[in-house]
Amino acid sequence: MISKNQLVINAKRMWPYIKPFWFRASLGVFLTIPVGGLDAAVAMFMKPFMDKVMVDKQPNFSAMIPFLIVGFTVLQGVLQYASNYLNTWVANKITIGVKRKLYAKLLCMDSSYFDNNNSGTILYRYSNDAETASNGLVENTKKFLSKTFSSIALAIVMLYNSWHLALIAIAVLGLFFYPIVFVRKKMKEIVKKSVVNLSSVMTIYNETFSGNKTIRSFTLEPEFSKRFHQATDTTFALAMKMVKTTNWLSPLMHIIMSVGIGLVIGCGSYLIVSGRITSGNFVAFIAALMMLYTPLKGVGNNFVAIQNSFLAIDRIFEILDLQPALKDAKDAKELAEIKKGIFFKNVHFEYVAGREILHDINLEIPVGSTVALVGNSGGGKSTVSALIPRLYDVTKGSVTIDDMPVTKLTQKSLRQQIAMVFQDNFLFSGTIKENILLGNPHATEKEMWAALKNACLEEFVKELPNGLDTEIGERGLLLSGGQKQRLAIARAFIKDAPIVILDEATSALDNKSERVVQEALDNLMKNRTVVVIAHRLSTIQNATKIAVINDGKIVEEGTHKALLAKGGAYSALYAMQFKEKENKKED
DSSP states (O other): OOOHHHHHHHHHHHHHGGGHHHHHHHHHHTTTHHHHHHHHHHHHHHIIHHHHHTTTTTTTHHHHHHHHHHHHHHHHHHHHHHHHHOOOOHHHHHHHHHHHHHHHHHHHHHHHHHSSSSSHHIIIIIIHHHHHHHHHHHHHHHHHHHHHHHHHHHHHHHHHHHHHHHHHHHHHHHGGHHHHHHHHHHHHHHHHHHHHHHHHHHHHHHHHHHHHHHHHHHHHHHHHHHHHHHHHHHHHHHHHHHHHTTTHHHHHHHHHHHHHHHHHHHHHHHHHTTTTTOHHHHHHHHHHHHHHHOOOHHHHHHHHHHHHHHHHHHHEEEHHTTTOOOOTTTTOOOOOOOOEEEEEEEEEEEEEETTEEEEEEEEEEEEOEEEEEOTTSSSSSHHHHHHTTSSEEEEEEEEEEEEEEEEBOOOHHHHHEEEEEEEESOOOEEEEEEHHHHTTTTTOOOHHHHHHHHOOOOOOOSSSTGGGGGOOGGTTTOOOOOHHHHHHHHHHHTTTEEEEEEEEETTTOHHHHHHHHHHHHHHHTTTSSEEEEEESSSTTTTTTTEEETTEEEEEEOOOOOOOHHHHHHHHHHHHHHHHHHHHHOOO
């Protein structure tokens, strides 16, 4: 069974979500009292019916009792409907509150959290658990209270009719709850494994949706079908394990109940014969006993639902108790403007403890300059750029803006000063207008068209039937690669941030698209401090400074001409690209 401590803790932690709706919740709970209590009405009428009608043959009672039974049942039905409506309303409101709290927590989690958790885990734990917990909490509370008051009323009926038989029935009733303690621990382990497995199933669905073109182009259908079959086989195995662990409870309850009824009938027969109780007492007692025992036959299934609900609550607060690795310092300052620049001082960084990615990085990015980061793939260029908006914290050393460590600045004010354009920019479902306004929600339509013009996207949008209100599909599905990039650039334009970070913004484009996007990027870079991560060296020849990063270290630094003249790592990269370009021309 759920421990008393667990009940108290869960109730306390869920109270803030229940508190705004406490009146309706209380009314819904209050209605369970008469709903449960009226269960005893039918059993109570059995005694006068047997004694007055069946034994004494009094006709008045035979006409009255059926109407009373129907009347009480109708009243119980009306109250039950009202209780169900109120409890469902409260449950859904609580679910919304919990989901909003979980989503707020998700938004404040740092990049490393998303690196370490797959999409299925997040979808399941941030959505499904809220529904399981909230709906289960209200529904099970309603059932518990209804059955409690029903049991109390029925126990009173039994005691009234025969305290001897009541003692037997209650003694047998105690046997109902002993087996539940036995399965509780095993069930918790199975539920935990089931959550992990269901999360993996959701991940497969998500990857199939997002990666459908890759799956088809690489003919990966058999591989993903195999993965899905394995995941669903595990789902089946865990479901059957749950059945084996818990479903013997209900048949056992049937057996225990039959033992109780058998003992009551045996002892009741003796008491009737000896004249200690009447036939009416006995029939009323049996009716109350059956009404008390019958719901308990399904206690195994109910226990599974209750346990799932409380385990979901535990998982929810496990998430809500998480603390992001990156927090604003207590004395964090607002970054209003940038006067000097960005400086990396002896920076070391590792994503995973013991596996250092950056080694002793020293780099100056003065205000108004354009600094390009080049080097071999996986050398750490994107990691360097991610440290500027503090998507991650350095392991050693410091990243400063105007001599102020970024850890001493509020994350919001820091990121408001930075616009980022990635190789694969994430566009959100909605319209072109909605995606641009993400850069500045208060921008006017004139400012939006100016941003589109600078992003070389104005003519394209004007030709669309719905213009700015054109739907672009999930992740910009209805746009070409170049159009996606330019829309992302327009979003960066309208943000009008003094720092721009371009993370291989043209590397995935063909030559024609690259020329248009590069023109848009050149417009974006004017009069701003720019950090460019470039694969194609032809795009960064005019950079103020070029830093070559290989294997997490800056191996060279200087202008394009100076580095070519040096004949080192940059010169080798440039020669390689020039040779590749010549080979393509010959082909």
